[in-house]
Amino acid sequence: MPFGQVVLGPPGSGKTTYCNGMQQFLEAAGRDVAVVNMDPANEQLPYPFHAFYVCFQPSPFELTLTIILTYVAEVDIMELICLETVMDELNLGPNGGLVYCMNYIDEHFDWLAERLGRLQGTPGARAYDADIPVDKYILFDFPGQVELYTHEASVHNILHKLQKLQHRISVVHLVDAHHCTDSSKFISVVLVSLASMVRLELPHVNVLSKMDLIQQYGNLAFNLEFYTDVLDLRYLLDRLEAQEFGDLHEEDDDPYTQDPEELPHAVRCKQKLREKFRKMNEVLIEVIEDFSLVSFVPLQIEDVDSLKHVMVTVDKSNGYVFIDKPAGGILKDSELQSERIADFEEKYVR
Numbered sequence: 001m002p003f004g005q006v007v008l009g010p011p012g013s014g015k016t017t018y019c020n021g022m023q024q025f026l027e028a029a030g031r032d033v034a035v036v037n038m039d040p041a042n043e044q045l046p047y048p049f050h051a052f053y054v055c056f057q058p059s060p061f062e063l064t065l066t067i068i069l070t071y072v073a074e075v076d077i078m079e080l081i082c083l084e085t086v087m088d089e090l091n092l093g094p095n096g097g098l099v100y101c102m103n104y105i106d107e108h109f110d111w112l113a114e115r116l117g118r119l120q121g122t123p124g125a126r127a128y129d130a131d132i133p134v135d136k137y138i139l140f141d142f143p144g145q146v147e148l149y150t151h152e153a154s155v156h157n158i159l160h161k162l163q164k165l166q167h168r169i170s171v172v173h174l175v176d177a178h179h180c181t182d183s184s185k186f187i188s189v190v191l192v193s194l195a196s197m198v199r200l201e202l203p204h205v206n207v208l209s210k211m212d213l214i215q216q217y218g219n220l221a222f223n224l225e226f227y228t229d230v231l232d233l234r235y236l237l238d239r240l241e242a243q244e245f246g247d248l249h250e251e252d253d254d255p256y257t258q259d260p261e262e263l264p265h266a267v268r269c270k271q272k273l274r275e276k277f278r279k280m281n282e283v284l285i286e287v288i289e290d291f292s293l294v295s296f297v298p299l300q301i302e303d304v305d306s307l308k309h310v311m312v313t314v315d316k317s318n319g320y321v322f323i324d325k326p327a328g329g330i331l332k333d334s335e336l337q338s339e340r341i342a343d344f345e346e347k348y349v350r
């Protein structure tokens with residue numbers, strides 16, 4: 001029964017970097033890990049190389065030996081379908097092309113099933129305990145376009161076909177940590193994470209990636225735990241309003257100090273818009289709180305503690321924690337989540 005992670009998230013959120021970092025981390029922890037590239041546009045893969053070419057490159061002074069390393073994932077969906085070819089042959093743009101590619105993968109799932117079967121058959125898959133056979137642990141690197149997993153059916157179908165093949169998978173959904181410094185962007189990423197959780201119906205671990213860059217575009221308004229635990233988002237309401245319309249009490253058109261009938265038409269319109277905007281945010285926050293599903297795990301890809309934190313959370317979500325002997329200590333790990341978040345705050349939030 002293979003365990004694994006399905007890595008999703010908006011373009012540039014660090015999915016490929018995560019797969020590479022997590023593969024190295026898990027292998028160092030004694031697991032046998034394979035990466036499956038599910039992105040038909042992912043041409044440059046940073047995974048351990050499996051092939052290399054040597055060529056001579058003439059320089060003005062001498063012939064220099066250049067070694068070109070070719071990085072490939074253990075299974076690469078680009079062998080089945082490639083976005084560039086689809087765009088050329090069907091005259092589609094990048095987004096339409098990607099939707100086509102994912103539908104094609106869904107329809108030709110047998111190809112993927114056969115490759116995954118071959119992967120498990122390769123030597124290297126080993127057991128930590130003679131009684132418990134352990135298959136390769138698989139990291140699936142998916143494309144980032146949000147529509148693929150919020151309302152298109154293909155990714156949903158592919159993941160459920162994987163489940164039918166007995167793959168025990170958790171979704172790891174990455175979003176850039178710097179979105180926490182902008183209240184409206186934070187609400188948006190929480191909603192995208194929630195939509196993905198509800199749509200894909202799989203164990204889900206949401207990750208705030210690139211923690212080292214969290215304050216790249218500004219300071220956090222609250223402590224880190226507020227964002228990781230998605231606590232009472234109502235505290236963001238005033239900030240959202242001020243961000244959009246300016247600070248209420250510094251303005252002449254303060255509705256609480258003036259009779260609305262005496263205000264000019266433009267100012268009254270602005271106030272109405274402001275009220276509607278607040279109501280809309282209240283409703284969005286209510287949706288998030290009613291589901292009460294979203295929380296985040298912070299990650300900085302070069303920080304081993306943060307990788308371990310993500311690994312522990314994923315292992316609990318997909319059940320790997322019940323079979324993994326070397327990482328069995330995780331079960332005894334009594335470190336509190338809040339203590340961990342406080343550590344991250346100390347390291348990355350100035």
Ligand SMILES: Nc1nc2c(ncn2[C@@H]2O[C@H](COP(=O)(O)OP(=O)(O)OP(=O)(O)O)[C@@H](O)[C@H]2O)c(=O)[nH]1
Pocket residue numbers: 009010011012013014015016017018042143144209210211212213299300301302
């Ligand atoms: N500082 C910092 N940079 C990171 C971290 N993780 C990823 N990056 C950088 O973020 C950029 C995007 O990373 P990718 O792994 O290509 O992101 P992706 O989600 O696979 O991108 P697409 O394939 O375009 O969807 C790269 O320049 C990475 O080096 C991190 O923890 N810290």
